Amino acid sequence: MHIAAVASLILSLVGNPSYGNPVSRDFADTFADPAVIRGLDGYWYSYGTSDPLREGEGEHHRLPIARSSDLVEWTYVGDAFGEGDLPSYADPSTLLWAPDVRYLDGRYVMYFTVTNSASTPHEWDYSIGAATAPTPAGPWTPAPEPVVAPRPSGGAYWNTIDPAQFTDVDGGKYLYFGGFFGGLWVTELSADGLQPVGRPTQVAVDNKFEGSYVVRRDGYYYLLASSANCCAGPTTGYSVLAGRATSPLGPFTDREGRPLLASRAGGTPVLTQNGNRWIGTGHNAQLTDLAGQDWMVYHAIDRSDPFLDEPYGVNERPMLLDRLDWIDGWPVVRAGAGPSDHSSERPVTRGPVDERFSGDLSGWRDTGGWAVHGGYARHTGGEQATLTSRKGLGGDRRAETDLRLSAARPGDAAGLRIGAATAVVSGSGLTVAAGGDRRTAALPGGAATWRNLAVTVEGRTITAEVTSARLGDPQAAVSLDSPVPLSGAFGLVAKGTAEFDNVSAARLAKPVTRMAPAPEPGRKLDADEFGTLDRAWRWVRENPAARVAGGALRWPVQDGDLVGTGNTASVLLRTPPRGDYIVETKVTLDLGEGTVRNHQQAGLVAYASDDDFARLSQVAIWNTRQVEYGRELPFADRLSYGGNIAGAPAKTTWLRLAHHVDRETGEHEFRAGSSRDGRTWTWAGVWTFGKDTSPRIGLVAHGGAQPAVEAAFDYVRFYRTR
Template identity: 65%
Template sequence: MGQLRRGGALAAVLGLLLAATASAPAAANSGPRYRNPASAGFADTFADPVIVRGEDGFWYAYGTTDPLREGERTFHRVPTARSADLVDWTYVGDAFGADQRPPYAAPGAGYWAPDVRRVDGRWVMYVTVTDTTASAEGGDFAIGAATAPTPTGPWTFADQPVVAPRPGGGGGWLWTIDPSQFTDVDGRHYLYYGSYYGGVSVTELSPDGLRAVGEPTLVAIDNKFEGSYVLRHDGWYWLFASTANCCAGPATGYSVHVGRSRSPGGPFVDRHGVSLTASRAGGTPVLTQNGNRWIGTGHNGFLTDLSGQDWIVYHALDRADPYLDEPFGINERPMLLDRLDWIDGWPTVNAGAGPSDGTRPAPVTTGQVDERFDSTLAGWTATAGDWRIADGRLTGGGALSSRTTVGGDVRAEADLRLTGAESAGLTLAGRVQVRVDVAGGRLVARDGARTASGPLPAGLDPADRHHLAVEVRGRQLVAELSPARLGDQLAVVSLRLDRPVPGRVGLTATGGTADFDNVSVARLNRPARHAVPEPRVGGLLPAFSDEFTDGLAPDWRWVRPDPAATVSAGTLRWPVQDADLVGAGNTASVLLRDAPTGDYVVETKVTLDLGEQTVRNHQQAGLVAYVHDDRFARLAQVAIWNTRQVEYGHELPFAGQPGYGGNIVGAPATTTWLRLAHRLDPAGGEHEFRAGSSRDGRTWTWGGVWTFPADTTPRIGLVAHGGAEPAVTAAFDYLRFHR
C-alpha cells in the first residue's frame, strides 16, 4: 500500500533462520546467484511490487508511485523495470505520463500497488487511484484499470473506476486500495481489494475485467489485512494478505499471512481453522522478519520460474536505512525476491527461514530448451506439417520436435494461441501429449491408452494467448493452462504415466494452425520437504521463573508500581490500566525481572476477556522485553478496534524521537499463551527476540523477530495497559524461563 499513517540447542535452531542458504533444495545450490534487494540496480525504493513475464520472454516489474532514488524527489507514475533473468533489472520508464490520468482522478493523484494481468486477450493494470473527484476533502480512493497491448504499454485508462470510492459508515471513505485480480477455472474474473478501514473484499468482474459486477464479499476483516493476492494451488484458493503497519520506519513489522478456501469467495481459514473474517482473526504467517537487515516484509506478488519453483516478490525495509531521504519521510522499500516453498501443504518463504540477505541460487529463467523463435528453427525437426517464424513466434500445423533431450524430471512450457487449430499443445518423448482440445472443450493429457482431461472455461477464446505448463516428476504428470502463469489456473489435469519420459519436447497442432512462443524445457525443481525447526523449549530454569504461588518473588521490580496488581492462589491479577508505553507519555506500569544470560525461551499464560467485535482500544496484556521506556518489544493480546490480535510491538529511538510499529503473531483466545525466544547473534552480539503465540498451549504460531543492540541488557516483564474502560482484569498464571 502507499504511505498511510495510523495509530545451546536453541541457538542452533534459531541460527538456521538467519543462514543465507537455509533449507535450499540441493539441486538449486549451483548455477546463477542473486542477492536481495532485487531492485538495487535501478531503484532504492520499489514498493508493492508485482512481476509478469511478457510475450517477448522478458520479465517486467511494476511498483507504486514513489521516487526511485534517494535525493531524486520525483514521483514516478508506476515505474516499470525489465529483466531477462530476474536478477539484473533495468528501469524502462513509467506506465503513465505526467498528465495522464483517468477522468475521475483529481489532479495530483498518485497510483499505488499495481497488479498486472492478462484478461480478455490484453494486458490489464489494476491500480489504486489515491484521489478522485468524488470528494474535495481527499481520501476517496478508487480502483482504476488501464489496458495495453504489451507489458510496457502504451497504457490507456478506462473511463470509469473498476471499484468507485466507497463512503465509510463511520465517516470518510473506506480504503479502496491494493487491487489483485484472479481468474478462476470457470473463466470468471474476480478482483480483491481493500485495507484496514473496510477490510478486504472480493467482487466478480465483467468478462473484459474492467467493471465490478454483483455484490462484494468480505474475505478478510478490517483493521488487520491489506495487500491481498490470491492464487490457486493443489485445489485450494490461497489468500495472501499483509498485516500491521507498512511504513513505520525502523519499527515496521509488516508481514504476509495466508488463509485458504475451497472457493474464491471464501471463507478463508488459517492452518488452525480460524477464519480471516473472525474478530479474533486468523492468518498463518508466510513471510516475516527474521532478525537480519530486513524488516517490514510485505505486500507480495507471485511468480513461477521455468523449473516450476514458486517465488514471492515483496518489499521490505533495511532497518539501518529505513527512509528514502529525511527521517520520518518516505519509507524506503526496495523489491525483494525469495523462494516460496509448499511444506505440508502450506506456503512458507525459504522453508520458513524468512527473507534472505546474502547470495542465493537465482530463479531458473533459461531452460536446456529455451526457444523464442526470433529467427530460425535450428535445433528443431518438423515431422509433419508446415511451420514458419513470423513476428517473433512460431506458426504452423502438424508436429515439430526439439533435438535436445533433457533427462530426469522436467517442466515444459509454452505460450500458445490456437489461431485455427482444433487441438494444439506439447508432446514429450513423442508419446505423451498434453493438448488444448477446442472441439471437446477440454485440456487433455494422454500416454498411450492412459488419458485424463479437465474442462476448459466455457468462454475461453483459444485465439487468445495462454500459457501451457507440463511437469513430470517420476511417473506423475501435472499440466496447467493459465492466462499468464500467475497462479490463476484455467484448467488442471493430472495423469499417472506408463513410465518416466525423457524431456524431448514437441509441438503439435491439428486441424489448422497455432502459434507457439517461449517454449522451454528445464529440469524440474527439487522442492524443500522440511521447514526449518521452530524454537524448542528446553528445561525449566526455576531460579528465574515464578508460579505466583506465594506472592511475587523477591526478584521482581516495578517501573511505576501499580498497587492494584495482586497475587493469590497461583495467579497474578492485574486490572488493565488507562496508560501506555508508546510515544512520549510512558505512564504505564511495567513489572520486570532479570533474564538469564545466553539463549532462552520465556513463556506466560494470560487470560484477558476482551470480548469480540466491540471497540475497546487498546486494552492489552502480555510479555515485554524492556530496556527503557523508549526501547522495548511488547507481545500482547490486544483489542484494535473490532479485532482482537496478538501484536508484537516494538518501540526504539531513531533520529531523536521514538518510533513504534507492530508485527502480528497468530490469533488470540480469551486465554492465550505467549513466548519470546531469545538468541544472541554470534556475529555482533545483538539480542534477537522471536515471538510465538498459542490458543491452547500446545500448537504454536511463530512470528517475527525484533532486535536490541549488543550493549543493552533487556529485562523480561509483564504489562497490562491500554485503556480502563470497560474494566477488565488480566490474569497471569506464571512466568517461566526455559533453556
C-alpha cells in the same frame, strides 16, 4: 540474442549462482508494493507504487515499470502514466498505488489504487482504477470509469486499495481489494475485467489486513495478505499471512481453522522478519520459474536506512525476491526462514531447452508444416506434425510454451509432446494422453488467444496446466498417471494453424518439504509460578492493584501506556538468564469480541528502557483481537513505534519470547510466539536490540481502564533454548 539473455543463459549453465537482495538496487532505492508478470516477449516485468525511485530525486514516478531476463537484474523502462494522462475521474493531486498486472483475453490489464477522486471534495476517497495495454510496458490507456468506485463511510471513505485480480477455472474473473479501514473484499468482474458485477463479498475482517493476492493450488484458493504497518520506518512490522477456501468468495480460514473474518482473526504466517537487516516484509506477488519453483516478490525496509531522503519522509521499500515453498499445504517463504540478504540459489529462467524463435529452426527436427514467422514457431496444415528438440532431457522435468490456435477449427490442437505423452489445447479443452489413457478438462474461452501451457513430469505422473500468464490462476489442469514411461524426446505438436513462443524444458525443482527449525524450550532455568510474588521482580512505577491470588498474578488493566513520551504504565521486571533462552507466560484476559476497546492488553515485554522495548501482548485493536508484537525505539530525535502480528489470541493465550545473541553483531534478537492451547505455536517476527543493551523481561497490563478487566498471569518460566 539479447546480451542480457546471453548472460542469463550462461548463469543457468554454471549452476544458478547466488544473488543479493534487494533485486531492485540497480534501478531504484525504493520500489514498494511490487507486482510481476512475464510478458509474451519472454521478459519479466515488475511494477511499483508511485514514489521517487532514487534518493534526492524528489519527483514521484506514476507506477514505475522495470524489466528483467532473469528476475535478479532489473532495468527501469518507464512509467505507466505521465503528467497529462491520469484517468479522467482522478483528481490531479492523486497518488497511484499498488499496481497489479494481468494478461486477459489478448491484452494486458493494470489495476491500481487511485487515492483522490475528482468526484468528491474528500482528500482520500480511494477507488480502484484500471488501464489496458498491448504490451507489458504500455502504452497504458486508462478505463473511463473506476472498476470500484469510492465507498463512503460516514464522513470518510473505506480503504478501497491494493487490488489483485484472479481468474478461476470456469473463466470467472474476480478482483480483491481493501485495507485496514473496511476489510478485504472481492467483487466478480465483467468478461473484459473492467466492471464490477453484483455485490462485493467481504473476505477478511477490517483493521488487520491489506495487500491481497490470491492463487489457486490443489483445489484451494489461497488468500495472502499483509498485516500490521507498512510504513513505520525503523519499527515497521509488516508481514504476510494466509488463509484458504474452497471458493474464491471464501470463507477463508487459516491452518488452525480460524476464520479471517472473525474478530479474533486468523492468519497463517507466510513471511515475516527474521533479525537480519530486513523488516516490514510484505505486499507480495508471486511467480513460478521454469523449473516449477514458486518465488515471491515483496518489499521490505532496511532497518539501518528506513527512509528515502530524510527521517519520517518516504519509507524506503525496495523489492526483494525469495523462494516460496509449499509445506503441508501452506505457502511459506524459505521454509519459514524469512527474508534473505543473500541467496545461494536463483530462479531458473532458462533451461537446457530454451527457444524464443528469433532465428531459424536449426535446433529442431521438423516433420513438416513448421516455420519461424514473426518471432514465433508457426505450424500450418491439416495434418498433425511435431517439431522435436535436438536436445534431450530425461528424469523429472518441467516444460512449457506460450501458444495460440489462430483459427481454432474443429479438430485443431496445439501443445507439447514428452516421449509418448502429449498435452494439447483445443476447442475441446486441455487433454493429456499417454499410453492409451486420456483425460480432458474444459478450457474457458478456448485457445484462440495466447495461453501458457506448462507440463511437469514426476516419475510416471504427468500434469498439465493452462494459465493466462503463469500467475497461480490455472484455467485448466489435468493430471494423469501414465501406464508407460514418460521418457523420450521433447517437442511441439500441432494440427491446424498454431503459433508457439517461449519454449523451455528444465529439470523439475525439488520441493522443500520441511520447515526451518522453530525455537524449542529445553531445560527449565527459572520460574515464578505465582504462589507469591518472587523477590527477583522489580517494579517500574509500581501498581499496588496488582496482587498474587489463587495461584496467579492478577493485574487490573491500567489506564496507561508505554508508547510515546508519557510512560504512565507499570512494568514488572526481572533479570533473565544469560545466553539463549525462551521465556513463556500464560495470560487470561477477557477482551470480548467485536467491540471497540482500544488498546487494552496484557503480555510480555523485553525492556531496555521506557523508550526501548518490544511488547508481546494480546490486545484489542478497534473491533479485532490480535497478538501484537510491538517495538518502540529512539530514532532521529523521535520515538518510533510499530507492530508485528504474532497470531490470533484466545481468552487464555500462551506467549513466548525466544532470545538469541547474534555472534557476529552482538545484537539481542527476540522472536515472538503465541499459542491458543499451549501446544500449537505460531512463530512471528524478530525485533532486535543493540549489543550495548541489557534487556530485562517483564509483564505489562495496560491500555485503558474501561470497561474494567483484569489480566491473570499463571506463571513466568525461562527455558534454555534447545
